[in-house]
Amino acid sequence: MDRTRGAAEMTAAMTISGTIGWFVIQSGQGVIDVVFWRCLFGAGTLALVCLGLGFLRGGVITLRQAGLAAVGGVAIVLNWLLLFAAYPRASISIATAVYNTQPFMLVGFGVVFFAEKLTVARLLWLGLAFVGMVGIVQAKGGGVAGTDYLGGVLLALGAAFFYAVAAVVVKRLRGVPPHLIALIQVVVGTVMLAPLAHFSELPHEAGTWAILVTLGVVHTGLMYILLYGAIQRLPTSLTGALSFIYPVVAILVDLIAFGHRLQPTQVAGVAAILLAAAGMTLGWTPLGARASSPALRSRQARH
Numbered sequence: 001m002d003r004t005r006g007a008a009e010m011t012a013a014m015t016i017s018g019t020i021g022w023f024v025i026q027s028g029q030g031v032i033d034v035v036f037w038r039c040l041f042g043a044g045t046l047a048l049v050c051l052g053l054g055f056l057r058g059g060v061i062t063l064r065q066a067g068l069a070a071v072g073g074v075a076i077v078l079n080w081l082l083l084f085a086a087y088p089r090a091s092i093s094i095a096t097a098v099y100n101t102q103p104f105m106l107v108g109f110g111v112v113f114f115a116e117k118l119t120v121a122r123l124l125w126l127g128l129a130f131v132g133m134v135g136i137v138q139a140k141g142g143g144v145a146g147t148d149y150l151g152g153v154l155l156a157l158g159a160a161f162f163y164a165v166a167a168v169v170v171k172r173l174r175g176v177p178p179h180l181i182a183l184i185q186v187v188v189g190t191v192m193l194a195p196l197a198h199f200s201e202l203p204h205e206a207g208t209w210a211i212l213v214t215l216g217v218v219h220t221g222l223m224y225i226l227l228y229g230a231i232q233r234l235p236t237s238l239t240g241a242l243s244f245i246y247p248v249v250a251i252l253v254d255l256i257a258f259g260h261r262l263q264p265t266q267v268a269g270v271a272a273i274l275l276a277a278a279g280m281t282l283g284w285t286p287l288g289a290r291a292s293s294p295a296l297r298s299r300q301a302r303h
Contacts, residue, residue, distance in 0.1 A: 007230070009226040009230035010231075010234060011242060011245060012226050013227040013230060014242060014249065015245060015246075017219070017250075018245065018248070018252075019219075019250075020215070021253060022253050022257050023219065024215070027211045029203065032193055032198075035193060036189070036190065036197040038189075038216045039186040039187075041212065041216020042215075042219075042221050043183060043189075044221075045216065046221050047183060050183050053177070055179060060176075069181045069185065072170055072173075073166075075169065077188065078162040079160075079163045080159075082155045082158040082159035083159035086152040089149065089151050089155065090148075090153050092258070092260070093254040093262055093266075094149075095152055095156040096251065098273070099159055099160050100160070100247055101129055101157065101160045101273060102160045102163050104277075105163070105164030106168070107122055121284070122280065125276040125280045128276040128279075132268070132270065132276065133153075134269070135268050135272065136273075137150065166185075178224075178231075182224045182228075230242075240278075244278055247274055251270070
């Protein structure tokens with residue numbers, strides 16, 4: 001029952017995430033304003049959740065941990081700014097696919113900062129993702145509406161980088177309630193962007209405000225609650241597998257809502273990146289890497 005509930009929560013969280021591009025574009029607001037209102041409304045939602053769970057009392061988080069969470073908040077906000085800016089330039093589909101190079105950024109950080117080994121399997125998945133990126137870049141946006149295709153791809157890569165930075169920071173916050181980490185992140189975002197938000201040009205349409213509130217309450221507050229609930233109930237492998245609902249939904253939304261059809265080269269590039277990301281996340285071993293494994297060669301020699 002717990003596993004079923006976790007799978008339902010993860011599916012709902014990833015489906016919500018997959019629709020965020022539509023809301024960002026339909027809001028008609030500048031990227032800074034969209035992220036500011038997302039942070040503000042998300043902070044209100046998460047504050048109520050943390051208050052109800054008893055996370056706002058003293059002793060739950062140390063000053064050092066709060067500082068680390070704040071650093072992660074800066075990275076998350078930069079991640080949102082770059083990703084949302086990528087949507088109108090390269091399309092939701094392409095931006096989302098490129099954004100899913102996050103696992104490779106994390107591997108790079110692991111090698112550089114934590115002395116983790118770069119296995120043959122990881123190198124092969126990285127190579128496949130690189131081939132996919134080359135295919136996407138060479139397509140040059142033909143057939144996909146966008147104002148600056150290559151710029152959008154680079155922005156999405158930047159977003160993936162800052163997401164990986166935030167993930168590394170969160171790894172150092174073991175024992176801190178994840179809802180509280182998320183609250184600190186969006187509070188930091190609100191403070192960061194308040195001086196840059198255009199308060200003199202506030203939206204006049206109720207529909208625009210409804211979209212901005214939804215981005216904060218649903219795509220931030222509710223999504224985090226569902227995501228963390230799922231993570232607590234599911235094994236890592238299943239969490240990783242269900243996370244790929246997000247790019248699939250985003251690509252479908254882009255097709256249905258905006259009619260953005262990918263070229264064959266782009267389809268191949270997107271598929272290569274998502275397959276490589278899945279292989280990296282789920283720990284799959286490509287056939288070539290399996291054949292070169294010392295343990296496998298030893299077993300084969302015995303038969």
